[in-house]
Every structure is written in structure tokens, then in C-alpha cells.
Amino acid sequence: MTDFYHSQRAMRDMRNAALQRGVIAVLDVGSAKIGCLVLRFDGGTYRNDQEGVGPMAGQSGFRVIGSATTRSRGVGFGEIYSMPEVERAIRTALQSAQKLANVRVDHVIACFSGGRPRSYGLEGEVTVENPTVSEQDIARVLSSCDVPDYGAGRDVLHAQPVNFALDHRSGLTDPRGQSGEVLATDVHMLTVDEKVIRDLAYCVKRCDLELAGVASSAYASGISSLVEDEQELGAACIDFGGGSTGVSIFIKKHMIYCDAVRLGGDHVTRDISMGLQVPMAVAERIKTRNGGLIATGMDDRDMIEIGGNTGDWEHDRRKISRTELIGIMRPRMEEVLEDVRAHLDAAGFDHLPSQQIVLTGGGSQIPGLDGLASRILGQQVRLGRPLRIHRLPQAYSGPSCSSLVGLSLFAAHPQDEWWDFEAPQQGYPSRSFKRAVRWFRENW
Amino acid sequence: MSEMNMRSDILGDPAPSRWSYRLLRLMLTPYLRICLFYGVPLGLLAVALWLNFSNEDRRDALREMYDTIYLSIIERPEFMVNVMSVSGASDTLTDDIREVLPIDLPVSSFALDLDQVHEMVMGLGPVKDVVVRVQSGGVLEINVMERTPAFLWRRANGLELLDETGAFVRQAVTRLDYPHLPLIAGEEADTQIDTAQSILVAAAPLHDRLRGLVFIGGRRFDVVLDGGQIIRLPEQDPVSALERAIMLDHSEQLLARAVSVIDLRLENRPTLQVSESALDILKDNKNMQLRQTE
Incomplete structure (x- = not known):
């Protein structure tokens, strides 16, 4: 639990540093194309501390200043199989985006669809010590979740607390400051193959860039393609990519399930x-x-x-x-959709209150896909395009760029993850003594 | 996608090489960009200028060129002053002014220092005020207001003319050239010219007999009348003392008597000094009376 905790922490710090500097790039490493957007953050409105939807749905804090796509090479099923090829492709995309932006980019948030993502639902429960729930209690309840054995060679990509329950009240987004006795939480954890992340990090590093975050591309396209009420009431986003088809299910504005079918355009x-x-x-x-x-x-x-x-x-x-x-x-598309159907069934999509299905990604541009999908997946099917972000070029407003746009939104409004909360402090005096000793050793 | 594929087949790999990528990133570094885009050209310019002007001949040539251009501009006929006109001055003063000003006409109006001209003309004694200006048509106009002589001041080295403020006007040759001007004498009399003026006004009834005023000891005046009669005035309030003496003269014909000095320096004790000849007469008269009584 702690090793990914630290690496994700480091990436989060890197992202904060990048937001401070104001320029960050988002990179979608797909099987069909590698796309890159350079974002300029000017204005401090990217903090998500107010309730509800911010101004312009939170998109006013940044604008796109550079964009480029290049044909993907060396990527299959959303995974890297030829490192030099991918490195060159990333370099191509980044160089032209940087040229367009006329600014140097040092931090990159990347997304990919491969690595056999797998979702786990985690539960945790603690009794609240203070009369009201504090940040410390949230850290404790998060660390009390029993992490399943997700296998060697796997790494946690997302671990998002999706729900908090205090005594008998469930569906709380932020229980801090409320009074209660038993605090319970549900965490959605997504694991992928460790080597996929490692390969991607290596490629990014070879391009003299710092990786400031990783996301699943199914999650990113869900953020950008699903509209507000779909995310709230429950919907699935199917991202038809080149090498794999991502499935993500959202409810109450949180992703609760993510998977990928290893078939695509x-x-x-x-x-x-x-x-x-x-x-x-x-x-x-x-x-x-x-x-x-x-x-x-x-x-x-x-x-x-x-x-x-x-x-x-x-x-x-x-x-x-x-x-x-x-x-x-x-027949091939039917096969893809059947597999998607199987994943949705396995995730219990039937039991959601709303069963909206949104098709996006480059493959969703095949004429007649919505008709075919409605026969296999259910009646409520629509084609989704990414929502508009500031200064997004027209060429990038199609469904094939929904994960790029989603990644931009993810960069601007990161979802609270497990590692954003301080680890609970146990045995405070000895720990602080150790910390003091370590500080002395590091500084003297 | 297919077009792109074909193009890449034709052109080869579109990816930038590692070094060109790094170079681009380097060139996008903000400080380096500023240094390169402003610093290098400015530095080159500075080096070129320095190399060029480290040579003495080139510096001189540039200076010469500058001078030529400057002269060609200021010596245009529109800027030249050809005539000097002096107005409001007497002929001698006009000659003096023309003599004292070091101006070789024609001269450019840029080269003409009007303040200096003003100062030099003001430096001449008889000039009370002067207006110097360059008028259109290349005329340097010097408009002089001359001092008028009001007093004749006799000093050890000759006669001087003073105006009503005591300022020097010019030397005079003889008293007879200025019979209408009152005469004053004594060192530093020009500093007390106001008092002298008021005394002269008060002495108007004695005008026929008045010879002049003498400033004594740098503090007080004597009124000198013909026949060697002197009225010594006090330092404080000489005018009222003089008026008193005149009043005495009216009532007692004081001045018609054989009095050589009327000393009014002490207000409470006016003193009369009888002249030597009168004393002799008096002595003779006494002797005569004595002889008659014997």
C-alpha cells in the first residue's frame, strides 16, 4: 500500500508545482494516435473547494495554448510495445505542441487505456474519536480499508473515495465537521499492470519531461463526455479506441467501475x-x-x-x-459490444438507477454504431463528444479527442485520491522524535 | 490517417531527433530567449561601435561631420543677424555700446548670447535698463533706457554725474557744463543721495545763495552758501533743522548778518559763529567806545 502511495504523492506534488508555474501538458498515449495539449493555468480558480459546479463548470481556470497529434507508433492495446517508437512519437507530438504554444513544458500528465485495468470496491469503517469528523478521521477510515490482494506486478492507478457514510446517513461527499460516531467509506481502487506505467514513465522521462500524473483513459473520456446529470445519476462511457475499448461507469460524479476490452478500431x-x-x-x-x-x-x-x-x-x-x-x-463491432456488455453486466450496471450509455472515442464515428449499440447494450444510447474547453481547436472537438479533453479537466480538477490525505499518525511522540532525528540527519 | 501514413512513408520519420528536440526546448527557456533575442544583438552592436570609435581619426571625422552639419543649419540666412540697432541712447552712449559689444556682424542668432549682451550693456554706467532681442529680418535690437544726471558730485579726482538714485552716470569736465545741477561733495555722499535730495527741497528758499552740500565724516551734511556761510545740520532729522534755520532767517535776517557758521548739530543748543571780519569790526568798535569814554 505504501510504495504506490509515495510515488503517487510525488506525482501529485509535481502537479502542484506545475500548476504553480502555470504550464502543463496532457498526453494521451493511445493505440491510434498520440495527442498532446499544452494548458496554461492563469488564475487560481482550479481549486475545487466550493460546493457544486464552479463558474464555467470549472473550465475557466485554464486554456489550451498548444495542441498536436501524431500517428501512434509502437502502441498496441493501449500498451507500449516498442519504447523507441513511442518515445519518438511523444517527442513529435510534444515538439509541435510546444512550438505552437511557444512555451517550454516540463510537466506531463499522461493517460493510457491498456494494462488490463481492474476495479475493486473497498470498504472501511472506524469510530470517530472526536465529537465531529476531522481530516484525521478521514485518513484513518481510508487506511482502515482492507486492500485485497491484487496480485504481484500490479499497481494502483486510482484509489478514490467515492462515498462516505456517517452512522446511518450515506452518500456524503465531505463528512468533515459533521458529528457522528461510526464513519464508513467506499473506495474505488483501479489497478493496472505495473510495467505499463513504468514503461510510460520511462518514455516520458526519455523526453526530458516529468510525469506529473497518470490516469486511465476510460476515466478521462468519461469526465469529458458525460454531462453533469449523467455523471450524477449513473451512466457508462464506452471509449472506442484504436487498440482497446474502455468502459467506465459513473454515479454521483464518481467513477465506480473501469475496465477495458482489448478490441478496438x-x-x-x-x-x-x-x-x-x-x-x-x-x-x-x-x-x-x-x-x-x-x-x-x-x-x-x-x-x-x-x-x-x-x-x-x-x-x-x-x-x-x-x-x-x-x-x-x-461482426467485429458486435463482438466488441458483446464484450462491453459482459463487462457492464459483471459490474452490475443493470442495478443503477439510470442506464445511460455514451459512446465516444474515434471508433464511435462509425455510422450506425449507436443503432447497433442500442440493440446490444440497452435503449439509452447516445454518441458523446467532449465538452468544450477554452481555446480548444476545432479539430480537437471530435469524439476521438475526448480522453485528451478529459485529461485536461482531470489536470484542472483532480479527484481526491487516497494519497491526498495524510497517513494517520500512530504513536505520535516516537514518530515526531524520529522525524526530528531524520531532519537533523538530513540537514546537518 | 491514411494520408498521414503515406506521407510518413515518403518523408520518413516525422519525429524530431533527440538533439533538435532538446535544442527547441532550450530555445523555449524564457531567460535564454530574452538573452538571445535582446542581449546578443545589443552586445554585437556595442562591440561594433566600440571597435569603430576606438580609432581617433574616426572620432574626429564624426565630430567634424557633426560640426559641419551644425554650422550649415545655424548659418542659414533665416537665422543670421546682420544689423544691430541701438535705440534710446545718446550718441556717446551708442558709440560706447557698439564699442563694448564683441559682436562681429553678421552672426548667427544661435551663436548670439543675448543674456551676455544684456549683462554687458547693463555694465555700462549711464544705462538704467536695456531690452535686447533679435527681431525678424536679422536685426539685433538693443533698446536702452539712459540714466539722467541729477547731481554733480565733486570728488578728489574730479567731477562725477550721479542720477537720482546715486548711481554713477559719467565724468564731467567742469561745473559750468551743468549749471542747473546741484553740487554735492564729500566721500560716500552718493550713498545718502535721498537725504541730500530732501535737504535740497527744503533749502529751496535759499536757492539763490546755495552753493552745495558737503557730506561730512560719512554721516551728516553741511549746507554751504555763498560768502562761505555754512549751516551744519545734525545727523538726525536734518530737514527740520534746516527749516528751523530758514525760519530764523525769515524772522531775524540771520543769514544777512555776519555769521559764518550756524551750528545746528545739537538741537537744544544752536550755535552761531561770527565771522573773523565781523569780530575785528566789533573789536574796533569797542576800542573806539573805550577811546571816547577816556
């Missing part, structure tokens, strides 16, 4: 490439320009030129109907 492209015997680039073009999921009679007559430059005249002049293309794409 790249698999659709690969199916087209294999089915039509064309290179991946051509398959990608055909998918983005002519793709669809629901065939109609019109599509039988809609012939698509495949093209090609093999030199074989017959091979390069082939045509297929759009129905055939849909026939290739639809």
Missing part, C-alpha cells in the same frame, strides 16, 4: 485488410470514408473502389459494394 481495420486483401492504410481509408454498420438496400448499389498500387491492373481496379464492407465490420 484497429481490429476492424485489420479485418478489412484481410478480407479485401489491401494494405492497412487503404483499409483504414476505406473504413473511415465508407464504413458503416447497418446495411440498407442502397448499400448494395454503392460500389467502393478499393484502389491499390500493386501493378496488377485487375487487382488495383477491384470494387466492392458497401454491404460487403459492412459485412466485414459489423
